[in-house]
Amino acid sequence: MSAIVVTKENFEEIKNSEKTVLLDFYADWCGPCRMVAPIVAQIAEECPQYTVGKINVDDQPELAQQFGVVSIPTLVVMKGGEVVTQSAGARPKAQILAMLEG
Amino acid sequence: MSRIYDTVVIGGGPAGYTAALYAARARLSVLVLERMAAGGQMTLTGEIENYPGIASIDGFTLGMQMQERAEHFGAVTEYTEVTAVDLAADPKRIDTWSGEFYGKTVIIATGADPRRLGLAEEEDLVGRGVHYCAHCDGRFYKDKTVLLVGGGNSAAADALYLSRVVRKVILVHRRDTLRATKIYHEPLMQAENVEFCWNSRVAQILSDKTVTGAILENTQTGEQTEVACDGVFISIGRQPATAFLQGQVALDDAGYIVAGETTETNVPGVFAAGDVRTKSLRQVVTAAADGAVAADMAEKYL
Numbered sequence: 506m507s508a509i510v511v512t513k514e515n516f517e518e519i520k521n522s523e524k525t526v527l528l529d530f531y532a533d534w535c536g537p538c539r540m541v542a543p544i545v546a547q548i549a550e551e552c553p554q555y556t557v558g559k560i561n562v563d564d565q566p567e568l569a570q571q572f573g574v575v576s577i578p579t580l581v582v583m584k585g586g587e588v589v590t591q592s593a594g595a596r597p598k599a600q601i602l603a604m605l606e607g
Numbered sequence: 608m609s610r611i612y613d614t615v616v617i618g619g620g621p622a623g624y625t626a627a628l629y630a631a632r633a634r635l636s637v638l639v640l641e642r643m644a645a646g647g648q649m650t651l652t653g654e655i656e657n658y659p660g661i662a663s664i665d666g667f668t669l670g671m672q673m674q675e676r677a678e679h680f681g682a683v684t685e686y687t688e689v690t691a692v693d694l695a696a697d698p699k700r701i702d703t704w705s706g707e708f709y710g711k712t713v714i715i716a717t718g719a720d721p722r723r724l725g726l727a728e729e730e731d732l733v734g735r736g737v738h739y740c741a742h743c744d745g746r747f748y749k750d751k752t753v754l755l756v757g758g759g760n761s762a763a764a765d766a767l768y769l770s771r772v773v774r775k776v777i778l779v780h781r782r783d784t785l786r787a788t789k790i791y792h793e794p795l796m797q798a799e800n801v802e803f804c805w806n807s808r809v810a811q812i813l814s815d816k817t818v819t820g821a822i823l824e825n826t827q828t829g830e831q832t833e834v835a836c837d838g839v840f841i842s843i844g845r846q847p848a849t850a851f852l853q854g855q856v857a858l859d860d861a862g863y864i865v866a867g868e869t870t871e872t873n874v875p876g877v878f879a880a881g882d883v884r885t886k887s888l889r890q891v892v893t894a895a896a897d898g899a900v901a902a903d904m905a906e907k908y909l
Contacts, residue, residue, distance in 0.1 A: 535743045536650035536667040540643050544686075573817065575747040575838065576734040593734025597643050597688055599704050 508549040511558035513567055522556040525605055526583040529559045530574045537595040538578040544598045545580075548605075555605055580604065611698055612638040614905045615710030616682075617689055618848075620647020621891045622881025623716035624673035625898025626905075627682035630714075633906045637682040638708060639674075640689055640701065646670020647718045648845070648882070649891050653742045658891050669891070689717075694855045694874045712905040715852070715864060715872075716880045716898065719845035719889075724756065728812050736818025738840045741765035748773040748838050754821055755779065756809055757842035763787035763795060765842045770798040777834060779804045781826050804834075812839055847883050859885055870901040876908050 511519055511528065519526060529545045531538035542559070549557035562569040562577060572581060576593035582604050583589060590604050614630045616623045619641030630637045649655060649666030656663050674684065687705040698709040721739035723729055729737055738744045741755070745768060753773050755766045758780035764787075769776045778795075783805045785792060795801055810824040810831060820835040847862045857865040857873040864879035866872050872879050878901040881894035 534653065536646070536652070536665070537740065537743060539667045540646070540650055543644065573735070575736060575817070576738060576744050579734060591734070595643055597704075598686065599688065 506549060506553075508545055509556070509558045511560045511568070512565055516568060519556060519558050520583060521586050524554060524556045525589075526556045526558065526581075527601070527605055528572075528581040528583065529557075530562050530569055530572065530577055530579040530581070531559060532562050532577055535577050541578045541580070541595040541601075544596075544601060547598065548601060552602075552605075582607075610707065611709040612636045612711070613909055614638075614712045614714060614902070615640065615699070615701055615708055616714045616716055617692075617701065618642075618647065618716035618718055618881070618883070619645045619674060619684065620670065620716060620718050620881060620894060621649060621673060622718070622883075622894035622898040622901070623647070623714070624670075624677045624682075625895040626714045626716060626878075626880055626902045627677035627898075628673070628680060629899045629902030630905060631677060631680035631682040633902065635902075635906060635909065637677075638710070639677070639682055639684045640703060640708065641684055641686055642688045643686070644670070645674035645684075647894075651740050651742065655891060666891075673895075689851055691851060692855055694877050699876065712876045712878070712908055714870075714878045714880055714898075714901045714905060715849075715856070715883055716894075716901075717848040718882045718894075719847045721841065722844045722846045724809055724841055724843065726809065726812060728814065732812060732814055732818060732839075735816065736814065736838045737812065738838060739842075741769050741840050741842065744838075745769050745772045745840070750774050751837035752777065752835065753838040753840055754809070754834070754836045755840045755842060757844070758782060758784075758786045759842070759844060760787045760791065761844070762842035763791035765840060766801060767791065767794055767798065769840065770795075770801050774800065776801045777804060777836060778802070779807050779809060779821075779823060781806065781808050809839070845882065845889075849883060868900070870897055870904055876905075878904050 613635035652666040687703040691702040693700040752775040811822040813820040866879040870878040880897035880901040
């Protein structure tokens with residue numbers, strides 16, 4: 506499936522997913538975000554074992570603030586409702602997969 | 608799938624995809640190895656207004672279009688990171704996360720990355736107040752004060768951009784005047800929310816979870832002063848992405864591949880195109896020009 510559009514309305518549900526969660530904080534106007542977007546989309550398609558969500562920081566400033574996001578893209582891995590890894594900047598696919606597996 | 612190509616291009620920025628375009632149109636088999644996505648450094652640029660014939664375009668879109676055109680003529684892209692090369696081998700071997708690839712010729716177009724200040728705390732604070740892309744992250748500092756480190760063209764452009772989106776910009780530069788071309792000076796000097804700290808370098812970035820300030824050192828007197836700020840934007844130039852080439856091809860002291868306008872390196876059949884090469888002007892258009900030359904040289908070599 507494709508990456509879920511995360512809003513403050515569905516965030517609790519995503520966060521408490523039984524699967525490991527990958528969140529991609531992005532904005533439409535940010536070049537590196539647009540680099541990482543297709544990679545995140547691929548992971549969503551190819552890896553049903555993960556819940557993959559994307560969060561537009563312009564539309565969801567509260568969520569961005571909640572995670573202390575000041576750089577985009579920011580990629581967050583959550584397990585059991587807790588943040589395991591949070592990393593700023595675009596990453597190649599292999600590195601994102603390693604974050605999810607780690 | 609055969610993993611031997613006439614030309615393997617390392618890096619998918621304007622140099623790489625122009626090389627791929629020209630090589631593919633010359634009927635060579637071409638593989639582009641790209642770490643993340645097409646475009647390279649220009650994806651960080653919101654607006655490119657000096658690419659001939661195009662009024663204005665964002666770097667990401669231009670990168671995608673260059674890739675699309677090269678692939679239209681038969682170039683193939685593999686998204687992977689190069690870990691090591693053996694350029695003396697025949698064919699030349701390129702090790703990547705997705706296995707080995709071979710090229711009868713290799714065009715290196717890996718470009719450059721933002722240069723770090725080199726402070727111990729710097730890497731750890733990336734994403735928590737230390738930034739290398741003003742256009743990406745400036746907007747998060749709307750009502751805040753930020754430091755902008757640097758004095759060249761990119762720094763001046765970044766400072767000007769930041770002055771429009773943040774409350775206050777403190778420009779820190781190690782000289783007593785900007786190195787940037789004159790076109791930037793006046794608007795910067797006129798911006799009411801830009802303060803200048805001349806003859807200064809950042810000695811330390813202060814943080815409490817996120818950045819809270821910095822200690823500046825006067826380059827003349829050595830005197831240290833503390834300034835409060837919420838973010839530090841670093842714009843002190845680029846460093847070439849050539850770490851994986853150590854011992855394989857001649858590099859200059861700054862790490863750039865030694866190659867002239869023909870793009871030929873000291874290794875036969877290996878060419879260097881774009882920002883990664885020793886050259887005087889690093890622009891999208893000069894990178895593209897290098898790509899065309901490199902592809903032509905590769906064709907002649909074959």
